Amino acid sequence: TFSSTWWGWSEFDVKIAQMTDSSSQPLVISDVPLHEIIPFCHQVKPSTKFLLTTEANSPSIPDNFSHIFLYNPSDRLLSITKQHQLKPDLIYQFRDPATKLAISLYQLHVAT
Numbered sequence: 001t002f003s004s005t006w007w008g009w010s011e012f013d014v015k016i017a018q019m020t021d022s023s024s025q026p027l028v029i030s031d032v033p034l035h036e037i038i039p040f041c042h043q044v045k046p047s048t049k050f051l052l053t054t055e056a057n058s059p060s061i062p063d064n065f066s067h068i069f070l071y072n073p074s075d076r077l078l079s080i081t082k083q084h085q086l087k088p089d090l091i092y093q094f095r096d097p098a099t100k101l102a103i104s105l106y107q108l109h110v111a112t
Contacts (some may be wrong), residue, residue, distance in 0.1 A: 025049075
């Protein structure tokens with residue numbers, strides 16, 4: 001048998017992938033460094049789309065996806081989503097007190 005977690009594929013990546021894979025057309029937006037999101041990318045279904053951004057650019061958030069998620073977003077990225085009239089709801093968080101590692105997943109909703 002194979003384990004779902006192994007070198008770089010942590011339990012939070014597996015759990016978050018299960019959450020995003022439950023959507024028919026998910027979009028995952030993130031501004032983490034590429035090496036931090038690659039293990040997660042290998043866990044999701046092939047049809048999952050990603051929008052990766054850096055501090056230097058502000059993403060244009062498309063609206064043709066069934067669900068939009070933010071993978072471990074910075075405060076800046078959370079602020080940008082609010083400027084686009086989107087409400088980020090925290091739906092998953094992992095914290096390791098020994099290393100201070102914190103991983104979060106938000107789902108975006110139209111603000112009312």
